[in-house]
Amino acid sequence: MAWDFETDPEFQEHLDWMDEFVTNEVQPLDLVLDDPYDKSDTAGLELITPLQEQVRERGLWACHLGPELGGPGYGQVKLALMNQILGRSRFAPTVFGCQAPDSGNAEILAHYGSDAQKERYLQPLLDGKISSCYSMTEPQGGADPTMFTTTAVKDGDEWVINGEKWFSSNAKFASFFIVMVVTNPDVSAYEGMSMFIVPAETPGVKIIRNTGIGNETEAEGSHAYMHYDNVRVSNDHLLGDPGAAFAIAQTRLGGGRIHHAMRTIAQVEAAFAMMCERALSRETRNGPLASLGVVQEQIADTWIEIEQFKLLVLRTAWRIDKYNDYRKVRKDISAVKVAMPKVYHDVALRAMHLHGALGVSNEMPFTGMLIASEVMALADGPTEVHKTTVARQVLREHKPVDGLWPSAHIPARKAAAREKYAAYFEREAADH
Ligand SMILES: Cc1cc2nc3c(=O)[nH]c(=O)nc-3n(C[C@H](O)[C@H](O)[C@H](O)COP(=O)(O)OP(=O)(O)OC[C@H]3O[C@@H](n4cnc5c(N)ncnc54)[C@H](O)[C@@H]3O)c2cc1C
The missing domain is CATH 1.10.540.10 (Acyl-CoA dehydrogenase/oxidase, N-terminal domain)
Structure with a gap:
């Protein structure tokens, strides 16, 4: 290679x-x-x-x-x-x-949209003329989409959507929503959920409130708590096939996760640069902070952590290009998704601490970075769920052994290795 x-x-x-x-x-x-x-x-x-x-x-x-x-x-x-x-x-x-979320929404419209849907929604989105919202998470079901209860029921040529969603980012700016709903409660959620395109002006689409992150006010908040009350859309608003919502969601989320990670690199590098500047410029009675061993250790650990993360992101990007199929790189993308909030959090925290009181003030970006790192640990799936994905995929590459491990196997392996190199050991014994 x-x-x-x-x-x-x-x-x-x-x-x-x-x-x-x-x-x-x-x-x-x-x-x-x-x-x-x-x-x-x-x-x-x-x-x-x-x-x-x-x-x-x-x-x-x-x-x-x-x-x-x-x-x-x-x-x-x-x-x-x-x-x-x-x-x-x-x-x-x-x-x-x-x-985001327009880039991911454009991706699924391009993949699954009809010609008419592409013309009406995709083109103006690509031209930057409109914004969109991806409305999937519900108050009672986030990490586990099988808990979703919002439904769409067929009524003649129309579908009637009822339910609530929250953390629908950018709803207040959106011209249309991509909404994940249950269309067939009698089969498993993996086959019974569908995606709909819902124009924002459709009667029954209601933003109940806009939630802010951290200390954002409601006016600043952009993550909407949505009600869909008897929202009627015609059949041509179905995106992809009925029952295909899970596959569509995966198409969107794979790319989104790696792109967030790529952009996070810029944030951690910015925090690290501030950390180094502070270490070099802040004087103590014994010289700059940078002359202290404990600070040097933090600088070294941080640089190493960032470089490891960059390599993981780049290798994952390379594997996506190589296989051109997100299903073949699920382990890699989940690993990136787990590493991203951790490195972001660790670097922001160290940079904040090294800045002393200034670090926790609103004149520096670190408190915002810490919250942003936690958002990264939740949005597009919590860390624990992605660790489970990594572990399951890794374990598929291994198999159990018979009997007690390792005691039963080490003597046998040693004996096999001795036999493989028997000629060498015999020669060595003869020489001495
Ligand atoms: C800023 C922001 C923007 C968002 N934007 C959108 C958006 O535009 N559209 C949208 O649809 N959603 C959006 N979300 C929602 C996001 O996708 C969910 O928060 C996420 O899927 C987790 O769901 P939850 O919040 O309900 O947490 P829960 O599912 O309640 O999980 C809470 C915690 O429980 C634990 N947990 C849950 N499941 C498991 C498991 N299987 N194994 C081990 N531990 C587990 C984890 O510690 C997890 O952090 C956004 C979220 C945030 C914070």
Whole structure:
């Protein structure tokens, strides 16, 4: 297997351009605008739209898409390198046309949508003209989707949706919702759930409240508690086949998880850079913090942890490109999903601590990073669930042995090894 850690020179040029563009043009937006998803913020759009134009001219718009959807089809390794830059700014994914949840929703519309659905929902989404929401989690069922109770019942040519969902991110900005519902309660949840596209203006679609994360106010919050009350949609709003919701959800979540991880690299590198700066500039009576062994140990541990995480993400990206089938890389993606919040949390906590009182203040980003790391540990599935996936997949690569392990097997293995190298041992005995 050949490992090459350099990318080709033409793509490196794109990365260099992105590096400068994100630092100088996009990161400042984080300091003056509120929400990258708010398409009603005309002042914000005035600043964002010309930047999006530059990205399009450069051929870097919606790079997660294949050529059939107008993207360059770079593949995940190149996307990993790009996302490590985009992850520095809340606004960068919007400026580059690859923001969640729209990117994942576009992926499933492209895969499973009818021509009419693609024209009505996918195209304006890809053009950045509308926003969307993925509405799956329910108050009584999150990590375990078999607990979902929202239903869609057929009534002539229409379906009637009833139930509640929560943590439906960006509902308040969305033009349409992709909603996962039970359509056949008589079979297993894996065969009895379907996906619907529900336009936001459909009667009965109600946002009860917008939940904020951490100390966000309700006005700032964007994770909606939704009621779907007798919501009627025609049959052509079914996305994919009836009963296909689980397969559709997996198509969406695989890509989403690895892209979050790629962007998390940028966040941990930013926290680490601040940590190093602080260590070098903060003086104690014996010299800078960086001269203390305990601080050096933290710097070394953190650098090693970040590099290990980057390699895991890049290798997983490489395997996705190689196999082109998310089912074959479930273990790798789940491993990344487990590692991501841990490294984010550990690095943010160490950086925060090294900054002393300033570290816990709202003038530094660390408290927000700690909450963001916990969000990463929950959204798209809790850590424990992904550890179970990793363990199950790993254990499939091994088999049980007969009898007592290891005592029954070690003597037999030793004897077999002695026999294999018998000639060597005989020669050695003769020589002495
Ligand atoms: C900021 C944010 C944005 C989100 N956006 C969306 C969105 O846009 N659309 C959407 O549909 N959902 C969204 N979610 C919901 C997210 O997908 C769920 O939070 C997640 O699936 C976990 O479900 P839950 O919160 O109900 O936790 P629960 O299922 O109640 O799990 C709680 C805890 O129980 C333990 N646990 C649960 N199951 C197991 C198990 N099998 N083995 C071991 N331990 C277990 C774990 O410790 C877990 O953390 C979002 C969540 C957050 C925080």
